[in-house]
Amino acid sequence: MNKSLVLVGMNVRPLARSAVAAGFDVVALDAFGLLDLPSRACCLSLAYDLGGLFPGDPDSWHTRLAQAVRSQRASSLAYSGGFENLPDLVAEMSVDCELLGNEPTSLRAVRDPSRLREVVCSIGMETPQILPPGAQPDPGLSWLRKPLKSGMGYAIEPWESTVPDDPDYVVQRWVEGIPHLASFIANGHDAQVFAVTQQLSGDPKFGAHGFAYVGNLLIPKPDTGLLESLNVLATTLTQAFGLVGLNGIDFILNGEQLSILEVNPRYSASMELVEEALAVPLLLWHTAGCRRQALPVLPERHDRNVFG
Numbered sequence: 001m002n003k004s005l006v007l008v009g010m011n012v013r014p015l016a017r018s019a020v021a022a023g024f025d026v027v028a029l030d031a032f033g034l035l036d037l038p039s040r041a042c043c044l045s046l047a048y049d050l051g052g053l054f055p056g057d058p059d060s061w062h063t064r065l066a067q068a069v070r071s072q073r074a075s076s077l078a079y080s081g082g083f084e085n086l087p088d089l090v091a092e093m094s095v096d097c098e099l100l101g102n103e104p105t106s107l108r109a110v111r112d113p114s115r116l117r118e119v120v121c122s123i124g125m126e127t128p129q130i131l132p133p134g135a136q137p138d139p140g141l142s143w144l145r146k147p148l149k150s151g152m153g154y155a156i157e158p159w160e161s162t163v164p165d166d167p168d169y170v171v172q173r174w175v176e177g178i179p180h181l182a183s184f185i186a187n188g189h190d191a192q193v194f195a196v197t198q199q200l201s202g203d204p205k206f207g208a209h210g211f212a213y214v215g216n217l218l219i220p221k222p223d224t225g226l227l228e229s230l231n232v233l234a235t236t237l238t239q240a241f242g243l244v245g246l247n248g249i250d251f252i253l254n255g256e257q258l259s260i261l262e263v264n265p266r267y268s269a270s271m272e273l274v275e276e277a278l279a280v281p282l283l284l285w286h287t288a289g290c291r292r293q294a295l296p297v298l299p300e301r302h303d304r305n306v307f308g
Contacts, residue, residue, distance in 0.1 A: 009080030177254030
């Protein structure tokens with residue numbers, strides 16, 4: 001039987017639903033305290049319970065949530081969006097409990113664009129070119145300036161000037177195609193892709209602009225060749241970085257050409273759709289993967305009416 005579990009992230013609603021369905025006694029700590037958090041979870045938020053959403057310094061949300069985590073007495077901890085970029089805080093929060101997620105050393109390595117590029121290229125796959133500080137972007141190509149510690153497409157902008165020497169940003173070549181995400185489960189050695197979604201970014205029909213993330217469309221039957229390539233990649237990443245549990249790979253698909261953007265080494269928003277399709281609480285898989293147990297047998301899909 002599963003034990004008590006603390007969940008922490010900017011928005012833990014999808015993760016909390018999965019954890020409750022998996023049989024955990026859940027304490028959910030996030031920024032917003034959305035009204036549709038599961039009633040069987042104990043939910044605490046910055047907005048309503050922990051001193052206000054962003055009083056004073058808006059960048060303090062993660063440290064305030066980490067303090068709240070340390071005040072709990074749960075046996076296990078899992079994190080969602082935002083904390084993959086904060087390995088030191090993950091280490092602090094998990095001192096006295098089981099960490100159901102990737103270790104801080106894995107987070108540092110897999111979120112390093114240069115290290116990721118090295119591993120991806122080692123199997124003949126591609127990542128967008130990254131320019132070093134001081135370089136002048138080729139005016140015949142399109143370039144993007146991206147923050148290394150943000151999400152949801154926030155603060156990504158076109159870039160034409162000399163690359164600044166700023167460790168918090170990277171200037172990367174823009175790649176034409178459609179953004180996708182591959183979800184996979186890992187146990188430190190083996191990996192299995194279990195879903196592919198198309199990402200909706202900057203779509204004005206949803207009130208978005210630029211590269212802002214607004215959702216996903218679940219692909220019912222991904223191309224067999226695409227799945228084979230993604231499984232090779234997921235296994236390579238798992239063995240190179242020691243990945244465990246649920247993870248996601250952001251990539252651009254242009255015809256049959258893949259370009260790998262980044263790895264999200266935690267439960268991703270698109271996985272909520274996958275849970276509906278597979279009728280399985282993915283926190284069960286996540287827990288087994290983090291404990292380095294055998295990978296699950298993928299069940300029959302039930303997503304005729306699950307779109308996005």
